[in-house]
Amino acid sequence: MSKVIAVANQKGGVGKTTSVMNLGAGLASAGKKVLLVDLDPQASLTLSLGYREPDKLEASVADIISRVVNDEDIPEGLGIIHVSDNMDLLPSNIQLSAVEVSMVNAMSRELVLRYYIEQAREKYDFILIDCMPSLGILTVNALASADSVLVPVQAAYLPVKGLQQLIKTIYTVKRRLNSRLSIEGILFTMVDRRTLYAKEIIEEVNEAYGKSIPVFSTEIPISVRASETSMVAKNIYDYDPKGKAASAYSALTQEVLKHGC
Ligand code: ADP
Numbered sequence: 001m002s003k004v005i006a007v008a009n010q011k012g013g014v015g016k017t018t019s020v021m022n023l024g025a026g027l028a029s030a031g032k033k034v035l036l037v038d039l040d041p042q043a044s045l046t047l048s049l050g051y052r053e054p055d056k057l058e059a060s061v062a063d064i065i066s067r068v069v070n071d072e073d074i075p076e077g078l079g080i081i082h083v084s085d086n087m088d089l090l091p092s093n094i095q096l097s098a099v100e101v102s103m104v105n106a107m108s109r110e111l112v113l114r115y116y117i118e119q120a121r122e123k124y125d126f127i128l129i130d131c132m133p134s135l136g137i138l139t140v141n142a143l144a145s146a147d148s149v150l151v152p153v154q155a156a157y158l159p160v161k162g163l164q165q166l167i168k169t170i171y172t173v174k175r176r177l178n179s180r181l182s183i184e185g186i187l188f189t190m191v192d193r194r195t196l197y198a199k200e201i202i203e204e205v206n207e208a209y210g211k212s213i214p215v216f217s218t219e220i221p222i223s224v225r226a227s228e229t230s231m232v233a234k235n236i237y238d239y240d241p242k243g244k245a246a247s248a249y250s251a252l253t254q255e256v257l258k259h260g261c
């Protein structure tokens, strides 16, 4: 059984990419076969994993999507980069922006990525999709492909309004396109428990959503070391194994494993 998790929030800078990278590494080191899909034309995940010139890659997720749109065969392993033991990456680059525009007129445009993901499921235990900061057609494609959504929320500003919009989109996709879609959980990121503000926001989100939507008991603390990982192209366990962010991401990994498929 495989599980496909879309990591989504239309707000940028909330820790989506960092969470995909480190949850992915955690699951891989727990022995799971993991595919990370970069679905952001800005290619932050691809860059963070050390592929510094995404525009020069031979193939990327953009090629996959345009082949599905044009009903062309997808050669085995097209675009896949083997990053480390148990972990593959389907990278992205700026081409994805052009492909996104071309999807608008495609047949079943919301289900283009799902066609590919359904085949990829056979080879992996977990597929994590790093969404771009929008609720456009690519994110809807990710939600239509996924079993669940993980929603990183930065505990440093009032996120409630943006969350409502995201949750509405999730339920619309669930009703119309993908009835198995569930919410894996809200994940608080960049938490600074010393500030009253962070505590208030966490409480507020818990009050507004906690009864209807799961919230991870793990919180990701604010950490300079975590913010450096994309620059040094290392996951948090390799870069700062004894730090608080590494132990938080490792606890998150355990929670996700416990949720099961
Ligand atoms: P998104 O993918 O949602 O845009 P990122 O994962 O790229 O968000 O994170 C946004 C910025 O915050 C990046 O510069 C990243 O390095 C930094 N960051 C991520 N997690 C943490 C953390 N726990 N503590 C401090 N900075 C973080």
Ligand code: MG
Pocket (backbone or CB within 6 Å): 016, 017, 018, 040, 044, 045, 130, 131
């Ligand atoms: Mg990102």
